[in-house]
Amino acid sequence: MTDFFQHVPSEAAQQIDALSRLLYDLREDRKQILAAYGVEQEQALMARIASGEIEAHPAYERYLAAKTLAQTREALRAQLRELLATGV
Numbered sequence: 001m002t003d004f005f006q007h008v009p010s011e012a013a014q015q016i017d018a019l020s021r022l023l024y025d026l027r028e029d030r031k032q033i034l035a036a037y038g039v040e041q042e043q044a045l046m047a048r049i050a051s052g053e054i055e056a057h058p059a060y061e062r063y064l065a066a067k068t069l070a071q072t073r074e075a076l077r078a079q080l081r082e083l084l085a086t087g088v
Contacts, residue, residue, distance in 0.1 A: 012083065016080065016083060019076055019079065019080045019083070020080070022076060023080070026069050026070075026072055026076070029069055030066045033065055033066045033069070034066050037062065042066050042067045045062070045066065046063055049063065
């Protein structure tokens with residue numbers, strides 16, 4: 001296996017590492033929130049809330065949290081792609 005960070009400047013490697021760890025944490029936190037309601041996607045949680053299958057409180061707040069985590073993760077993924085595209 002090649003050493004990915006061999007020719008990467010130290011500062012860029014630290015940024016990549018930090019973003020990667022944060023992306024992992026965001027993904028796992030989102031999965032944990034959704035799993036508590038037996039779903040894998042925010043839309044499925046919202047459907048269960050809308051149908052009255054589960055109480056809106058605190059499920060709606062959890063829906064918003066999962067959605068925010070997903071949006072934040074996508075923004076950070078874009079930032080990581082940009083960092084990697086600069087030819088690090």
